Amino acid sequence: MSAPPYDVIDDDERLAFERLDPTNSVRLILPTDGEQAGDRYDRAASTMQGWLADGILEADAEPRFYGYRMDFTDAAGRRRHTLGVLGALGLPDVVGEGGILPHERTIPKAKSDRLDLLRSTRANLDPIWGLTLSRGFAGLVDQSRELAHCTDELGVEHRLFAIDDPERIAAISAAVASAPLVLADGHHRFETACNYRNERDASDSGATAIMAFVVELTDEELCIEAIHRLVTLPAGFDARSALADAFRIERADELATADPTTLLLVDHDGIWHLHPIDDVVDELLDVEPEPVRVTDAAVVEHVVAPRWPHAEWVFRHDHAAIVQLVREGRYSAGLVLRAATVESTRGAAELGVRMPQKTTFFYPKPRTGMVFRSLD
Numbered sequence: 001m002s003a004p005p006y007d008v009i010d011d012d013e014r015l016a017f018e019r020l021d022p023t024n025s026v027r028l029i030l031p032t033d034g035e036q037a038g039d040r041y042d043r044a045a046s047t048m049q050g051w052l053a054d055g056i057l058e059a060d061a062e063p064r065f066y067g068y069r070m071d072f073t074d075a076a077g078r079r080r081h082t083l084g085v086l087g088a089l090g091l092p093d094v095v096g097e098g099g100i101l102p103h104e105r106t107i108p109k110a111k112s113d114r115l116d117l118l119r120s121t122r123a124n125l126d127p128i129w130g131l132t133l134s135r136g137f138a139g140l141v142d143q144s145r146e147l148a149h150c151t152d153e154l155g156v157e158h159r160l161f162a163i164d165d166p167e168r169i170a171a172i173s174a175a176v177a178s179a180p181l182v183l184a185d186g187h188h189r190f191e192t193a194c195n196y197r198n199e200r201d202a203s204d205s206g207a208t209a210i211m212a213f214v215v216e217l218t219d220e221e222l223c224i225e226a227i228h229r230l231v232t233l234p235a236g237f238d239a240r241s242a243l244a245d246a247f248r249i250e251r252a253d254e255l256a257t258a259d260p261t262t263l264l265l266v267d268h269d270g271i272w273h274l275h276p277i278d279d280v281v282d283e284l285l286d287v288e289p290e291p292v293r294v295t296d297a298a299v300v301e302h303v304v305a306p307r308w309p310h311a312e313w314v315f316r317h318d319h320a321a322i323v324q325l326v327r328e329g330r331y332s333a334g335l336v337l338r339a340a341t342v343e344s345t346r347g348a349a350e351l352g353v354r355m356p357q358k359t360t361f362f363y364p365k366p367r368t369g370m371v372f373r374s375l376d
Helices: 011-020 040-053 112-121 166-177 187-199 254-258 278-285 296-307 319-327 342-351
Strands: 065-073 079-090 100-102 128-132 146-151 157-163 181-185 209-216 228-232 247-251 263-267 270-276 312-316 333-336
Touching: 040 112, 065 166, 079 166, 112 187, 128 187, 157 166, 181 187, 187 209, 228 319, 263 296, 263 319, 270 278, 278 296, 296 333, 312 319, 319 333
Parallel strands: 100 181, 128 209
Antiparallel strands: 065 079, 065 157, 079 209, 128 181, 146 157, 228 312, 228 333, 247 270, 263 270, 263 333
């Protein structure tokens, strides 16, 4: 049974998925300790081997690609889809080179958990997400032979297709190799895979690649949503006053949070439009290329964050939670951002530059458990 990606599952959700099905993939991606602490990774490996022995998992007789399609309704009520290919992506000798480009500046965090899991299971359990600049890539995906489908808890329909034809496989490989590939999601797993490859003997060919979901970087195939911010500030710090030299601040209708027309500030007194004072903000954003400076994430990084020097930041995808958590007094303030566009995302990719951290939330997310990739 499939599950969301490991990094969007909290403890309660993990337990719920475990209870739903004894073969839910959450038991592999977020294993728990047994009687002795520290054996969770060995448990994941033995669980996976047990599922193979029992026929719950079945290895392909020959290497193949998989078509993967997600059908969903976006926030505006429109029916959309994302169509791409699951396959093994070769790792570059150096992160940031070899035609694979990081999409955002990442937040440093420990990678030991994913590295220990990779060492024990010798498998890529969930795909990273890559965006190809190759035009017409979606047209190469064969959807004629469906292998599996499911509908997730958000109503997204997921379908998996076999791609076995050698000529089509060659065409897909050539298309991916012909243009830069931008990492949309999974930067840390990508770096972890590179670290694992580096610690292995050169003969370990399985460690030289990682499972990736590759999608064409185009409006037709992508839905980008915003990632919002919550902050904890020192007692007595006035978040709104600290921004007054850079923004004209105007009270907002609460309904504006559903589809904001500006960057929004949420504090204990209400919701506020932040209208940039052009000569101040433009000068601060001048360090970024055009596709990046138009994003709210760039405004937060270069204009807001320096004015809140002692802020502790938390990131959330759902804007309603930002308003609620600030009202409950759990955070000092929040920022509701507008989503980056596919156009700005592609523009940054074509220039080979990174966007600020947590600029984009690609929706929906591929399920974990539709395909695993063994390194052996």
